[in-house]
Amino acid sequence: xxxxxxxxxxxxxxxxxxxxxxxxxxxxxxxxxxxxxxxxxxxxxxxxxxxxxxxxxxxxxxxxxxxxxxxxxxxxxxxxxxxxxxxxxxxxxxxxxxxxxxxxxxxxxxxxxxxxxxxxxxxxxxxxxxxxxxxxxxx
Numbered sequence: 001x002x003x004x005x006x007x008x009x010x011x012x013x014x015x016x017x018x019x020x021x022x023x024x025x026x027x028x029x030x031x032x033x034x035x036x037x038x039x040x041x042x043x044x045x046x047x048x049x050x051x052x053x054x055x056x057x058x059x060x061x062x063x064x065x066x067x068x069x070x071x072x073x074x075x076x077x078x079x080x081x082x083x084x085x086x087x088x089x090x091x092x093x094x095x096x097x098x099x100x101x102x103x104x105x106x107x108x109x110x111x112x113x114x115x116x117x118x119x120x121x122x123x124x125x126x127x128x129x130x131x132x133x134x135x136x137x138x139x
Contacts, residue, residue: 036114
């Protein structure tokens with residue numbers, strides 16, 4: 001076997017191994033975790049809660065939050081720049097500042113998609129360009 005044939009063999013074998021690991025991971029865990037879930041847990045859950053339940057009258061809930069669904073276009077701005085004004089979610093007034101996050105447009109898009117699918121049950125997918133465009137229009 002020459003060097004090129006050996007490289008092709010190892011490449012095919014490598015691809016097979018990667019596919020096998022992927023299938024094993026799905027089989028053993030039952031599903032693939034949403035890419036925004038880890039970002040949410042790292043950047044958002046400390047205040048908004050693991051399940052988006054919020055913290056009493058300090059931090060608004062995100063789970064099943066009609067307010068968040070209604071203001072989807074503002075969420076990229078809130079993620080990047082925070083929020084320093086009171087909002088009313090449901091019947092509760094929240095006046096705790098939301099601090100800005102330092103994340104990429106891809107990370108923000110993944111988190112927004114995770115919130116849309118797992119917390120708000122809306123069929124919306126955003127991408128990094130959508131987030132970047134919204135960041136340009138933040139006031």
